[in-house]
Amino acid sequence: MTGEKIVELRSVRRSIAVPDGRTLLDAALDQGIAYPHGCRSGRCASGKSRLIAGEVDFLDHTRIAVSDEEKTRGFILACRTWPRTELTVTWLGGEDGGDDMFVTLEETRLRSACSSADHFTSTIQSGAQP
Numbered sequence: 001m002t003g004e005k006i007v008e009l010r011s012v013r014r015s016i017a018v019p020d021g022r023t024l025l026d027a028a029l030d031q032g033i034a035y036p037h038g039c040r041s042g043r044c045a046s047g048k049s050r051l052i053a054g055e056v057d058f059l060d061h062t063r064i065a066v067s068d069e070e071k072t073r074g075f076i077l078a079c080r081t082w083p084r085t086e087l088t089v090t091w092l093g094g095e096d097g098g099d100d101m102f103v104t105l106e107e108t109r110l111r112s113a114c115s116s117a118d119h120f121t122s123t124i125q126s127g128a129q130p
């Protein structure tokens with residue numbers, strides 16, 4: 001018998017049931033919610049979200065998409081998250097201000113060259129000119 005966890009999505013003011021073994025992103029998309037996403041494999045950070053309450057299990061992902069330090073601050077990837085308990089989540093950039101991890105930096109121009117591009121998504125690699 002399969003269980004499920006209830007997840008409150010503050011960004012759309014809805015709660016959804018996430019069946020055990022389904023990611024938060026897949027369950028949201030299944031239920032018609034336009035959850036932000038890109039690669040769906042833990043590489044691009046498009047579905048980076050703030051975990052307000054609850055516990056999750058992380059599936060494989062790159063540290064580029066979410067670092068260990070970010071995880072300790074409550075950031076998750078919807079595409080790589082299995083809810084372990086009921087959750088409250090908001091995706092970044094939502095109406096409720098869930099994007100407080102971003103800061104504005106003063107523009108600085110640096111002269112540089114790319115010598116390799118091995119650990120990036122295929123989209124980024126295709127734009128790189130090593």
Ligand code: FES
Nearest residue numbers: 038039040045079
């Ligand atoms: S959709 Fe790319 S990291 Fe989740």
